[in-house]
Amino acid sequence: MKPEEYRGMSDDQLELTRKDVIKNIFHLRFQSATDRLETPSEIKKAKRELARILTIKRERELVKEREVAKKTSDAKATARQDAWKKGVADRKTNKVKERDAAKAAKEAKAAAAKKPAASGKKKEKKDGSAK
Numbered sequence: 001m002k003p004e005e006y007r008g009m010s011d012d013q014l015e016l017t018r019k020d021v022i023k024n025i026f027h028l029r030f031q032s033a034t035d036r037l038e039t040p041s042e043i044k045k046a047k048r049e050l051a052r053i054l055t056i057k058r059e060r061e062l063v064k065e066r067e068v069a070k071k072t073s074d075a076k077a078t079a080r081q082d083a084w085k086k087g088v089a090d091r092k093t094n095k096v097k098e099r100d101a102a103k104a105a106k107e108a109k110a111a112a113a114k115k116p117a118a119s120g121k122k123k124e125k126k127d128g129s130a131k
Contacts (some may be wrong), residue, residue, distance in 0.1 A: 001017075001049065001052075003052050003055075003056065006052060006053055006056045007056055011057075011060065014053060014056065014057060015057075017053060018050065018053045018054070018057070021046055021049050021050045021053060022050065024046050025043065025046045025047065025050065028042050028043045028046055029043065
């Protein structure tokens with residue numbers, strides 16, 4: 001059979017064909033050992049057929065692995081993007097909070113400078129007596 005025909009088969013059909021080819025190789029080897037094999041090239045042809053089947057099976061496995069890898073890499077990329085966006089939002093929030101805190105501190109300092117220093121203590125004269 002040609003590789004195109006094998007590619008058209010389902011995985012189950014391909015597995016059954018593989019088993020049949022292995023069984024055929026066994027019988028050919030048995031015939032070769034008992035000197036009944038008419039054409040020795042049949043063993044070589046059967047081995048090539050088995051190699052074609054196994055190659056197609058491996059191609060299908062690789063396609064599945066690539067699809068899974070692509071899905072996981074897409075998920076990882078999305079997670080990285082989300083983490084980056086969250087980090088940017090957090091930095092903006094922190095910057096605003098720091099700006100507000102600095103502004104409040106500046107206003108408090110300005111308000112403290114305008115008020116007279118009322119400490120509740122009586123002023124003392126230089127000689128130490130209270131006023």
